[in-house]
Structure formats: C-alpha cells, structure tokens
Amino acid sequence: MRTQPVLIYDGDCAFCTSAVAFTERRIRPRCEVLAWQFADLDELGTTQARAEHELLWITPTGLVYGGIGAVAKLLLNSGRGWAPLGALLNLPPLRWIGHGVYRLVANNRQRMPGGTPACAVQHRHAPS
Template sequence: METSTFVYDGDCAFCTQCARVIERWIPTGARVLPWQFADLDTLGLTAAECEEAVQWVGVDGVRAAGPDAIARLLGDSNPLWRVAGAGLRFAPVRAAAWPAYRWVARNRHRLPGGTAACAVPSAGRD
C-alpha cells in the first residue's frame, strides 16, 4: 500500500455524496473509495467493520473508524483541514463525535441524499 485509504459505504447514497464532498473540497493524498470496491484483505478490514463505520488505513499502518477516521483524513490535508482534524481528535470533541456519528449512521437513510439502501443492517443498530 503506497497511500493511505479512506473507505466508505458505496451502497449508501448519503455516504457517496459525502465522499464526493471530500473529493471536491478536501485536498488529500488518500484514496477515497467504497468498501465494495476495495481490497479489504490487503487493507486489513472486514466487510462488517466497513458496514459499521467509515474506515481509515494509513500508509503508516494506523487504522481508525468513524469520526477518528474522518479526523485522520482531515489531518492528511492542507493546514486548514488539519486544524479541523486536530479539533476532532481533541478529547471532549471526540467524546461527542462518536454518539453524533452513530446517530448519523443509524439515520443516514433519512438524511439529504439518503435512500432506503442507506439503512444500516439491523444487526448494526443499537
């Protein structure tokens, strides 16, 4: 693996729309790709992990999920986005980010751009 990788759910229209925003507005050297087209074995990921949350696999081998993965992606960008990524890693913000991320993940089919295909499988719901 020569570059870091950010993996999202390509079956979800909301997630795909978010990935388009990343590709357009966040300059990063990381690959941004749907897990359905990623070599999960090479990345050391499972489909279950990818269905649960976005994933980051750094070129340095560091793995992160959910808002931690987003923080890593932002940290791999230009200085302005790196500040946002550092803010997301700040303990009080990070503590709030996980419940917010889980809420979005559970309700992504209801969010703008979301479809019924975006619904998290029932096994992944709280």
C-alpha cells in the same frame, strides 16, 4: 506496501457517496478513495462488517481508524485549513461529542439528505 492512506466508504449508500464526493471536491484529502465493495478488505486489514458500520481510514502501515477517528485523520491529512479541525477532533471532549454525532448520523443515514432506504445498515445483507 501502500504509499498513501486509503479512505473506505459504503458505495451502496447514496448519502455516503455524496459525502465522499463533497469531501473529494472541497477538502481534497491526499489518499486513495475506495468503496468497500471494490476494495480488497483482507489486504487492507479490515472486514466487511466494519466497512458497513463506519467510514475507515487506513494508513500505509496498516493502522485502521474508523468513524470520527477516520474523519479526524482525513482532515489532518488534507492540510490547509482543515488540519486544525482534524486535530481538535482528536481531543476529548470533542472526540467524544464527535463520536456521538458520527454514530447518530451513521445510524440514520437513510434519513439524511440524499439517503435512501438502501442506506440503512439494518436492512443490509449479512457479511459473507
């Protein structure tokens, strides 16, 4: 059984990799950080399709949070000054707004700073 949460991101996406590196440096969440390409997704209770679609936060008990929910859990877990922002992201209407902003960024990550054409979800291979 896991003793700490796991943050799963798309290691093939330059934007995602840069965002996670920033998060590790500045926010310093207390979790294991893995690119989905190097994670045992079955063991973690998720799928490649979901990992390609959104950032994932997986609790030690196996609950899976995706997208803005994963961001909120990450911020709550980091403590310090980030936890209140994580708590706010769990409340409507900020959760709804956050979901919309998250999807907008995720769906256009190849256009974001550091993004490349390889980051585009629609150009990726089908899950195996």
